Amino acid sequence: MSGNLVINNIFSEFQKSLDEEQEIREVIRNICKDVDSIYRAVTTILQVIHYNEDGIAPACLQAREMFEKARAGYAKLKDAVPPTDYYKYQDHWRFMTQRFCYLISLTIWLEKGIMASHETVAEILGISAIEEKEGFHLDIEDYLVGLLNLCSELSRLAVNSVTRGDYNRPLQISKFVMELNAGFRLLNLKNDHLRKRFDALKYDVKKIEEVVYDLSIRGLLPKTEPEEVVAEA
Template identity: 45%
Template structure:
């Protein structure tokens, strides 16, 4: 092999190794932020419903701080190399999606769209070839939220909130119906979606028990 070619290849290898280390530093920071959020949100299982807004207020600043990390990553990823490096931050990004959508549901009972999650994480359209929130990462975050809500349906009853399982059940069933209309070709994503039927069954059992015991508030009649 020509010495000049060897020098060129070595230079490219060194450049990739350096970039990987720089990305790793930011991903470690991203992971710390998301682990903090997930840990804080886990307290929802032992927090009375009246105190949940205060809990969410304490988590939101951490979520917004993730914008610093996404901007830092976007700044160092070379153009058109998003798919080359995205596996390095997949887990952290999905955890941040999980946190954002769970906060939205707990606060307002609604689903945060992919575009809205991207906005909360400070992800800009002009980064499309360097750093974006992919559909798959968004869906993974939603599935993780449903997993968490199946736990919350049980623990909310323990804390005396008998209406929570019903709200959760309605929301999860609507979300599951939406998932059912998607053509999921990713094997991991498909398996995770298929497993949601166990979460739904768990929630339905709680709703049935609460309804049978007439613990929940009666449904409000339309005006």
């Protein structure tokens, strides 16, 4: 066999591998496109929390129903991605997953006033909470980014709650975000994106503190303290 023929055969195999990879990426992109549309729908549904207190409970129920659809989408992703290639294709769904971690955490906080655990978020999405070299799972970093995004949304909610005349909600938010902030400070964050996102948390904390301080000097703070916020097991 001539040298040219050997090289041609080798590069033909390379092309075959590239074609197979491109097919997988196309399948993944289509699935992520569908799941991402669910994220946008849930985001729209949950915007009611900023202007209608009575609409929060129904919005959470709707969000739960949409999470079931997202779960089905993640099931398709698990089937499409080879177990050994999770990190090879992860960039396709990383940011989408971070956004769902945020939405699920927000929904659970609105329902129960507690932090959604890593395991709970993974269960709702129908994926493993155990981080392994192989297999589809929920990265801890993606979960943590979701919690940080939650803090930003809650700081916005604190302001809008005062506009609605709800003076207890900012206290509840303040206590919860302060506890999360203390928890994050226990971590030695080396991931650049996660570290930068955590650095922005101080602005959310400051914004919430200003809301509570303003209520205090105006004599609008409720006499009773909000219930203690406990992380979900």
